[in-house]
Amino acid sequence: MSTEKKILKITDHIYQPKHEILPKKKAEEVLKKFNTKPSQLPYILQSDKGIEDLDPRPGDIVKITRKSPTSGESVYYRYVVEG
Secondary structure, rough: OOOOOOOOOOHHHHOOOOOEEHHHHHHHHHHHHEEEEEEEEEEEEEOOOHHHHHHHOOOOOOEEEEOOOOOOEEEEEEEEEOO
């Protein structure tokens, strides 16, 4: 019998929506499209378990893509802050 433990990551769970850090150029396009500043986006903590594998830095913008029964897909943006 093996004593090796499997490490489960929250980012591998089937109900975890896709998270990705936007490149700076794409982030600027999103901010321009919505006529907003990064600090006006909802915040997500750098220590959030959903993005820990992405190695986020404060100031990054994270794109979250969720499956939606009504629209097929919903996209959300979050501004990474320390914490």
